[in-house]
Amino acid sequence: MRIAPRARDTDLTTRARIRNAAIEEFAIRGFGASVREIAARAGVTAGLITHHFGSKDNLRVECDTEVIRQYRAIKGGGSAMSPAQSMSVLAELDEYAPMFVYILRSVRDGGAAGIQFLEQMIQEAIAYAAEGEKSGLVRPSRDPEARARYLVTSSLGGILLQLSLQPQLDLADVGATVRRIVDEITLPTLEIYTEGVLTDRRYLDEYLLYVGDPPGTAATSSTTTSQTMETTS
């Protein structure tokens, strides 16, 4: 009688083991990782990988879809979150560290998985802001989609940038690193989100005049300008 050590080592087909090894190797070494390194991690030879997947590019495609599938499975049940919240949650799950780092790398390189991930985060942010707006916690924007896009790209991009300053990304401590980065940006983020940075409305109003939008309108510029927004003290 045999005791199953870990599901990933025995229950899976060789194809799946190779694919998982590839995701790990791509996460650790980047997408320049060689098929020989992947083969070594999977405990097979390089030739077998070509036999199963045809080419490295094709293997990469299958890794993309698997990683997106895992991400959707995790996010499926949960409610909408801010970008930083999402990152923190993902970083907590050490089991999914390869998937998480794979996605980060893919976002950084403009890969297919990264683009899907980014667009999904933007959609989540739009929904999150709409909910918050309804409950009165989030201010209305003159262009909610542009604001959501801006918030996601700057949050995610900022974290990615600080991660790239780390000399080497180890899968074992990527969670701790992301948590540390998020910790460090929490105060300035909250400050800016609640109080802003500028003291008066001069620059915003000048811009609105410049693009032909009367200052003080918080509705989307394309539709009828309805509500006027009160200036904060």
Added chain:
Amino acid sequence: MRIAPRARDTDLTTRARIRNAAIEEFAIRGFGASVREIAARAGVTAGLITHHFGSKDNLRVECDTEVIRQYRAIKGGGSAMSPAQSMSVLAELDEYAPMFVYILRSVRDGGAAGIQFLEQMIQEAIAYAAEGEKSGLVRPSRDPEARARYLVTSSLGGILLQLSLQPQLDLADVGATVRRIVDEITLPTLEIYTEGVLTDRRYLDEYLLYVGDPPGTAATSSTTTSQTMETTS
């Protein structure tokens, strides 16, 4: 009689021409560009590059220092600017497009030139915020250095992220692309910087209580408590 075509083609030593060709090639193709490609662009052979620079890594180092030198020469005379302003200014100068893209790539990959560039932008942002605070245009922060770091990394990281979504970066239109991205984020940026995102102070105050900082104080908490200062170069 001979007409000098361009200064870079005749006035410079072969070493300098190779170095400039390398900067262009690294900007266009990324740092994976081969020495043969660089040699072709410089109009020499690959062997000559090794003869002059010893190794590709060493050539890279010299490109780094040259690019940082150019950046400092440009920024030397000007006054302090916000990150987005700096990016726009740099993107305007088509002559310096190779340097600009080289720096962006280096920032994205955590290269030496990128780290220096980033740290310099952070120092500029600290000075810019301090000036603005004195003139009453910028709100004080509880941790000015953390805020400056946050603003620079999120602005620059966000632009980098959106650039990486571009399928290919052409040196010829990188200026236009950056300008388009900056245009698209101007409204949400101004909105957030002047009005914030959240409607009440709940989250900020809760956080301040959590970290033991009494709410309502906008004085710096960094002088006594917080983190070590980054090395400036």
Added chain:
DNA sequence: GTCTATATAATGATAGAC
């Protein structure tokens, strides 16, 4: 200083034995 020719290593992919 500059080039040609070559050494050496690593890559993705193929062919065929078992």
Added chain:
DNA sequence: GTCTATCATTATATAGAC
């Protein structure tokens, strides 16, 4: 299904002719 052996390509770097 899996492996061994090999090919073809490309990379950096070296040696030596001119």
